[in-house]
Amino acid sequence: MEKVNWKVEGMTCTNCALTVNKYLESKGMQNVKVNFIGGDVSFEVPENIATKDIAKGINGLGYHVAQEHDDDEPKRKKFLSTHIQRFWFCFVFTAPLMLHMIPGVHIHVLMNPYVQLGLTIPVFLVGMDFFGRSAIKSVWKGIPNMNVLIALGAVAAFGYSLYGTIIGRAEDFLFYETTATIITLVFLGNWMEDRSVETTQAALQKLATTQKSMANMIAYDDQHQEHIFPVESTSLKVGDLLLIKSGEQVPMDCKILWGEVQVNEAIVSGESTPVFKQMKDHLIGGSIIESGTVKTYVTAVGEDTVLSGILKMVREAQTEKPPVQQLADKISAIFVPTVVSIALITLLANYFLADQTFSTSLLRSIAVLVISCPCAMGLATPAAIAVGLGRAARNGILFKNAKSLEIFKSIRQVVFDKTGTLTTGHFNITRFAVTAAELNEENFQRIVYSLEKYSNHPIANAIARNWKTKDEIRWASIEEVKGLGMKATDKEGNHYIAGSFKTATAFTNDGSHNVYIIRNNQLLGWIDVADEIRPEAKAVISTLHARGIRTILLSGDQKDKCEKVGKELGINTIIAEQTPAQKLEKIAAFNSDGPTAMVGDGINDAPALAKATVGISLSDATQVAMQSAQVVLMNHGLKNLPMALGLGKHTYITIKENLFWAFAYNIVAIPVAALGYLNPTFGALVMGLSDVVLAINSIRLNFKKVV
Template identity: 30%
Template sequence: MAEYRLKGLSCANCAREMEEEIQKLPNGEEARIYYNSGKLAVPEGVDLPNVEKILAKDGAVIIKEQDGSDEEGHHHAEAHSGPNWKMLISISTILFASAFLLEDYLSMAVIISMYVAATAISGYQTFIKGMKNLFRLKFNIDTLMTVALIGAFGIGEWREGTLVAILFGLNEYLEGLGMEKARKSMATLLQVAPKEAVLISGGHERVVPISALEIGDIVLVKAGEKIPSDGKVIEGKSSVNEAAITGESMPADKQVGDDVFGGSVNNEGLLKVEIMKAYEDSSLAKILHLVEEAQETKTPTELFINHFAKYYTPVIMLIAAIVMVAPPLIFGADWGTWFYQGLAVLIVGCPCALILSSPIAIVSGITRNARNGILVKGGVHLEQLGKIKTIAFDKTGTLTKGEPHVEQTIVYEPNFYQVAGAIEKNSSHPLAVAVVKEVEKSVSQIADAADVQTIVGQGVSAQVDDKMYFLGNENSLAHLTLPNKVKEDIAQLKGSGYTLVAVADEDKVLGLFGISDQIRPEAHQLMKRLQENGIKQTVMLTGDHHKSAEKVATAIGLTDYYAGLLPDEKVKKIKELTETSATAMVGDGINDAPALATANLGIAMGKGTDSAIETADIVLMQDHLGKLPSAISISQRVNRIIKVNIALALGLKLIALLLTIPGLLTLWIAILSDMGATIIVTLISLTILIEKKQEKVDI
């Protein structure tokens, strides 16, 4: 499939019709015109000259083959009808105003000439395309406008015909300008991709394109420069702005051994980075590719509008014909008056505002979320996110940090911390790491342990200062007769949902650690914000035991929880939830893949891991859930705006059509109803790009 950039793609309805014509060419069934991003994709074997002929009929041309680099958005003045389009509209307006003001002072021939000249300057492209379509019996907006212009001039309505031509030209210009604004916003987002890197090879530095980098290459990143691809710091220390990937405004500190993302910016100092992924496999490249693709996925609403538009224009043509002939034939009304009314109905029939009601809003919503580090993989998922009423969360790594943390300590003997630290300090086990972190708060220097032995099902034994000690679960205390106080403390820790780690010698218990997975600090406030955004049910699905699950659910305010679930049981529970309401599943994108796929919407988190990006419908590029409520809020706003846009587009046209009953519909009212709908729809959709200050703040 070859991709090309298009110029002159300013009408959503025209783009749909051109796509249908190209698909009729040999081998062209899979051809696509992406109106939102101004691109054309054609399969191999399609005759490109024939494609260009179809494009030329509607004023669109191929300007550049895509080579993977982003091209700056083109101003609609260039894309629609050349760089002097604004000037042409201005000249037409001046001619129209002059003719209108001088009607009583100049001859009728001169006045008509001025009107015709104004019409020709602003409407010649529409007229030419409309005449071609008329001969081919192809009825789109250009055809309707051409028939209306011919009819208006034919019955001597020079002034109104000219005004229609000028307003339609202005309307087309503004329509394309609105779409271009959304495209440019997306293009700005895509500009974060680095272009070059400073490669260190053989002790020398040289600038190379990022496409030339290979895994294992060492690059030098100076202050203010972008890191060229995903890698690992091997020398230097700095703070790095990762906003392009995660949407986080605060810089992240990096030192030797830390991972870095391609596209992030080195704020200070020098970093030497070993490239771990070729750029095309990097997190940033995948994000940008998916964001660009996401613009073009059709939502159910868009598919309905496109299907509706196919029948809308022919129906309007029929209504216009009835308006022209029915009153004179049935009621003996004046033919000229009702012919004029019929022409106005044709203009009202322009479907552009209706078709434009969704794509600008969708692109704006995807762009807003991408700026915040929220990757929505398509308009259909954006629309679905706004309909979600139930959210199911995995526990470990999602609502909790996924790292054991000492929550409670009970000390019986003064050497408790020293012994525990000595036994665990060389272990990499997650529980051992948690114990050592807690010990370091109380002990400045930890002693060494000798003869460390693992005891299956219990824990470990070791010698510290030539004395034997035991560390592990409750079974490691089997050699002791426990006092009632110790028994009560053990029961209390287990009852609170903690994992027990006990330390003892051959005679007595030295102390107890109560360890749990630390709840994310934003989790409690997150649930409140989700409820404010209309989420009715928040559920936790976990394989952990009941007490631990209950503790987490109570602490953060979940509406329900289910513990002790195997992966297939999580899937079953998700199926049950989706039967009663639209349900999203939030997980880490690795262990929860089946549940993510089963839910109406899969949301993964994990700071850009490959599995998260590939598994879910929506990816939170941060390592927390703080931005989830804003993503839902943006999606709900997009859905509301699309509904409002459709209501306005159809409502204004319906009002205009109703004016035909008393015979009050005029050509200029007709064009203003269409123009007003298009402008309002465009402006409302673009408000999604406006970011409120409070939305920038994470939980």
């Protein structure tokens, strides 16, 4: 199936997202994910269904699918196309109507019902053009949104006032100012809500803006003379040559051909300390050259760049719904019909049971409609998740789904792989020995390089880097066996193995070496390498212990080496010499004891990462490991593990706070309005402010201490 990712404009609440979601599912779309914050919509399209028809259907719901070419040509926005424009237009007519509400102010002409009608009509028409259209479309699609409540309240107040004016008893029916102030103040509230929601997206917007910049392209004429000219980064293609100077932004992912630089990669790692880069090193698009000049060629553009991958991952995570949001979604889906019922009961109860006048009863029922806010419940979870994911991305922590954020609150134990996770993975050959008499050192190194160059393991990479030769063996077949090593057959039919002690137990009792080389059941030699413990590892382990989290070292490496690393770091439990299958069994057992996080980086770790409650991979890991993990720590980011755990915990706390205030607001506000203690005007203002309060509470996540 084709995967589609769209930006849909005009969604303002959870019910909007539910409307789009329900429409897409009704059309046969699968794996539908809709996030009204940011407008991200993704789904899979079955064959023989045209996406343009789906886009047309979404536009018919009152939303707008932003096409790719929309960004290329600036759109001329219609007058009164934004909430702030609508507010100021309506305010001009509403302000005079509100004057007589001020004690001691009595302007005779404003008491004329026809003057009030004339001032109200422009406001009413603008309000119905927005709220009315949206309300009708949402009801038609079976998921009434918040605008139904606003439209009902405004229509009731306006219709009642117009009826009084027509029958000549305007003084008993005059609610024109209520109509105008409801519409005007809700437009103001919507604008404040939009601005507040935008701030929750600030971190992602900052990442997105770095994707467009200018670049210095290098070209050569017929005489091979070099020419440099500026181009927009969006026009670059893979293979283009670029000159990047000190102080400039790297326009796209590149590889250095010439020069040395210090690079600030804070945009993807959260670490502002410059990183040294030289020939053959990669530069990440969006990073900044702090000093030096390089010539490079472009290795990835558009959606294939590291930064685009980060943005895509975070946006997809935002469309995920964690379990805590499910209750709010269920209530939001039935909220509007429930409030309409309560408003009707309020009208009837006040008029027939409380012996209030019809005007007072109607005013109270309108207040119930206006004060109610389904948006607050819908905003509670996505606003907190948007801020949490944004802060995480800014600090080099990528969550593939929002569920991981919530699960982190309950993690009780963290399992670590050793090589490349707790250690740097940058090995050096310390010693080696050739045990086969017929083999010299040069031929031994040639065999080892020819085998290890095909492996993704850090030890193999180090050996291949040190013993690189052009005279390598051409294999008939070669494969990497998880947990053991490399197996190959040459064109003469000789069988070779480069692996751990497990592959050599039949030939030697000495299990103290890292790699054993075997040919046709004969031990050719062994190799020892040394690895360093990551400088931040001890502090990370200490932080976890301070939080009461148990630490476990689970590795396929030899027992003595694992124990040496584990004891130096103070890890609680050390389990060594495990195959991938055994790692999987151990993780399953740990999961049964309690929620478990697994941190790894190698191909051997992929099954265990997938099995753990939360799999965490380092960004320099193999692609298999990164795909298996739910969380990726960028730029060797083991130091960010405590922040990842803290952000998960505090994001969940913020979600609970938001949901509490959203439910409490509606539980308190609706009865207060029904009993006549809140008028519709004040209710319209407070309704807008309720969303702002939740957004501000979510934004606190950007500044809270989470480590």
